[in-house]
Amino acid sequence: MTEDREEYFERLVDEQSLSSYLTAELGPAATFGVDRHDEGHSNETLFVTWGERDLVVRRPPPGETADTAHQVLREYRVMDALQETPVPVPPTVLACEDESIIGSEFYVMERVDGDVLRDDEPERFATPSLREQVGETLVDTLASIHAVDYDAVGLADFGRPEGYTARQVERWQRQLAWAFERTEAVRAIPELEEVGAWLAENAPTDHPRSLVHGDYKLDNVLYAPGTPPSVAAIFDWEMATLGDPRADLGWLLAYWRDDTEPAVRDAVHAPAFTAAEGYPSRRDLVERWEARTGFTFEHERFYRVLAVYKLAGLGEMFYRRHLEGNADDALYPEMETRVPALAERALAIRDGKDPL
Structure with a gap:
């Protein structure tokens, strides 16, 4: 050390x-x-x-x-x-x-035993049929979160699901403002102000209500040893609350690569192996989530832009912590260029240039 x-x-x-x-x-x-x-x-x-x-x-x-x-x-x-x-x-x-x-x-x-699929897939999953099951299990587990009776498990006061989506925009505008207090001295990102304003104007007012994880993606779940693929544990619940389940799906999609990827998606630290044969496409994930939950992914462009905007907010907070010496993470310095790239990606989704 x-x-x-x-x-x-x-x-x-x-x-x-x-x-x-x-x-x-x-x-x-x-x-x-x-x-x-x-x-x-x-x-x-x-x-x-x-x-x-x-x-x-x-x-x-x-x-x-x-x-x-x-x-x-x-x-x-x-x-x-x-x-x-x-x-x-x-x-x-x-x-x-x-x-x-x-x-x-x-x-x-x-501590729970298993594998986090971050940089590569385990050899035991490296066939088209098992890859398909990895993606399907990931979505089914997300649907299990959205099916929780939060009153019955004692989480009735865990959040305010009404108005969640608009509050998310406001919250991440504040998070970015906090980060910019330090980072704007290095470089400004006016595109994020443009994205934030668009999100505020287009936030759905009528949305489903459920428990939401807030950071649900492939490398925040642990796959159990053996086959077929099954999820042993979900991690990183720090952003969980009661809110709009479509926001969770939008976040998962922001981290999911398939075989038609614009270069701007490289701004996200997401696994490339999900573009391999067998893994579901983003549209496949949406259709399975809709079937499992009974919800529809309306306003998909809004939720996907919101996810990338939140990623930019997280990245900018990481960058502030790096500049202040409050982190020991090799990823944080990369946010100097990654966050502006995320802003460009958010604009591309908004403008229909990065379709589902």
Whole structure:
């Protein structure tokens, strides 16, 4: 570990303090170790060995963050509520509001075995029929989220589904404004103001209501070992709320490549292998989601533009954290050019130049 990475790790966790906390809550353990998981790009993920148990600690990044971002205890609440539902989530263990333990609030969950499909597909899925099942299972699992009776699982007050879509536009306008406070000194992106204004004018006022994940995409699910493909767990619930399920579908599509891709799509850090033979097209995903949920993907151009606008907002917040030295992630410096490219992609979708 380099000196800079070691210093950043020490900002994430006081290992002695965490050990004392786990001892008090779970009992003593003969072995204890902490490693940082480098693949995440938002909240920080720490792998913890606690005796015979493999645990995961989730906490916000260090330093100043945008309002409403990185709410890890909200993430814990929704996963805890979904434990006895058909939605696959990791077993929850503990939630801690005491920021004196490791420097922020955090939660603990069990580690689940399986594969995240991020840079390549597992060899066991590398046939056209199994690839098709990967995509179908991904959509079916999303539909299971949208089918949850949120009142019955104790999430009736988890959000305000009415007006969700318009509030999403307003929220991400604020997130971008926060990021621009620092990043505009490097380069401005006026196209995002144009996109935000179009979204505000075109937000659907009448939309379905359901639990939404907020960040549902291929590399936020874990596929169980073996075949046929099945989802063992869904991760990264920090943006979950009650709202418009079409927004989740638009977000999934923003990260899904098929075999006819405009170059501007390279702005998204999305797997290229889903363009291989067998994987469903984006239109296939839409049709399966409609069949599984009973909803229709009306106003598809709005939802796809909204997804890319939110991606731009996340990227710009990452870039601010990079400029302020509050991140240790090789992806963050790339946002200097990736976010302007996302703005161009959003305009292309709006103008019908990037069809479904």
